[in-house]
Amino acid sequence: MAVEDERLRRVWEGRWVVSRAWIVGYTGAAESTVTRWYTERGRRPEHLRHPEAVCTVGRTVYFDQQAVEAFWTAWQQDVGTQRLGSGRRPGDGQGTRGGGPGREQRERAVAVALAALRRHGGPRRGLAAELAREHGGVARSWQRAVTEALATFESEQSQAGDGSS
Structure with a gap:
């Protein structure tokens, strides 16, 4: 039988x-969530x-282990069932790259950026800011769209170069 890690669980004054x-492993909550539960317990x-x-x-x-288990049971009954996070929508952790309504908007922005790259013959300084002024939104979002479009643009350029040799 394996010796239990006393950093996770131990006997103190006759109780576990x-x-x-241990709570993170038991509930599936992030360490920051467990800390927040403790700090906000008065509320x-x-x-x-x-x-x-x-x-x-x-x-x-x-x-106290029994108190933690009772807390978690009550939390599940009041807030949700099973492990924490089970009610969240699945994702790939990569924002709108995983699909969904935001992806459609991103694809439109990439298409606009790709058209601008083709029109100008490649990237140029200030393109993202220009697209933000022209189409709305923030320059940083347009910069991501330009970066994504640039990969397609460069791929097209290399294929055109291979075909003309």
């Missing part, structure tokens, strides 16, 4: 206590309040 790292209804700390060993804070 757990660290924030929550009592049944949804993160338990108080039981002890600190070194720099690790421990909470």
